[in-house]
Amino acid sequence: MACYNESQDVINLTDYLIKAQAFHKTIRIYAASTTNLVETAREIHDTWPAATAAFGRTLTATLIMGALLKEDQDITVQIDGNGPIGKIIALSNAHGEVKGVLTNPHVHQSKSEGKLDVGGVVGRNGFLRITKDLKVRDFFTSSVELQTGEIGDDFSYYFVKSEQIPSAVALGVLVDTDGSVKAAGGVIVQAMPGATDDTLKTIEARIQELPPISSLIHSGTSPEKIVQMIAGTDVLIYPPLPLFYRCNCRRERFEAGLISLGKAELNELIDKGEAIETVCQFCKKKFDFSVSDLQTLLDKSS
Ligand SMILES: [Zn+2]
Incomplete structure (x- = not known):
């Protein structure tokens, strides 16, 4: 898709986030396509496949959380497990910008069925820490124990435990045989107060049936379409937010x-x-x- 910035240049939007509400605004859905920015992050940090997946999932989840903030606020996510990757840090804001760093980009492990072993390189026995600078007097900081190190599960646990918002989090990065990023993206579905049991059952069943997020993005499924696969067609979709890997260092x-x-x-x-x-x-x-x-x-x- 394409959109225009203030100077009316056409920007090809390949990485963007969609926010949506459904079921009388009791369900919130955030779907993001992040293939290009995860590839940029891979090139900058020279990550190996399992590290690319762990880092890309973290960057994607951080971007989605950043998009929930107001104008000048920002968020820092820190994942620190006992795996060989060490620490992953990602920073984002309300403008769709993310940047990050990881201790050891040169780690790689696969599971028996050939899948990247993200949980293995991140490890457990550690924490996911979220710090939000809401530009009020104090920072908001909250940590939870890592559940599986697969990142999605860990963010889902964070939302329930720290923010009391039942959430399903799916994050995925598909790495090509040459190590480059084929597809990356994520979806977060949150139940707001007032969501009925019927709604929750419907949503849960649809999420269960959903193919892996990286496969969807790879097959060209747009974030809008992913939202509709979860929420149906009676859904309020907000304008897209372009996403970038961007550093403001001076x-x-x-x-x-x-x-x-x-x-x-x-x-x-x-x-x-x-x-x-x-x-x-x-x-x-x-x-x-x-x-x-x-x-x-x-x-x-x-
Ligand atoms: Zn920089």
Whole structure:
């Protein structure tokens, strides 16, 4: 599909999120197609297949949660199990932007039937922590124990346990034989107060029958269609939100980081006479600081 931004350029929307309400607004559905941005994340972090799937599922769920926020709010998701991938961190906001980082992108495990072993690389005995900066006085933070490390189950448990919202979460990433991302997406279905038993039974049955989300996206099924497969045709669908892997890092942030090292350390770096290269952990963008740049920072800090 296509849409227009403020300058009236046509943007091809391949990654986007649909919000919908059905059953007299007692059921909320969020469906997202994230193939391109998960591939971008794979290229930036050079993730191996099982890590691509774990990271992609986390980025997708974080984007959906970000889309529930208001204008200037943001969310940080941290998944820390005892598996070889280490820690996964993802940040998103209300504008459909996500970025993330993981401890070890070079992990890969398959299950016996050839499926990527996401639960195995993430592990259990750990937590899923959500921090929301709602731009009020305090941050909202809540952690739950990892259930399976498959990510979807863990988010579903989080919604029930921490936000008291019964939720079904399906996340999927299909990785090609060359390691690139064939398809990625996710759907979250939430029951609001007032949802009847009949509605819940109908929704549960439809979710049970739903093919894996990554297969649906791969076969060209749109998020709107996925919403209708769950909610039927009597559904209120909101305008799509384009989704991106995007980092907002700027040179000034790294300057501030260098200044925060303190005068003694800056002097030491200058005495060494070598340029410094800083790298953004989220997008791998490099910012070089020559000796004279360092001297300017030192002068600024005094
Ligand atoms: Zn960056």
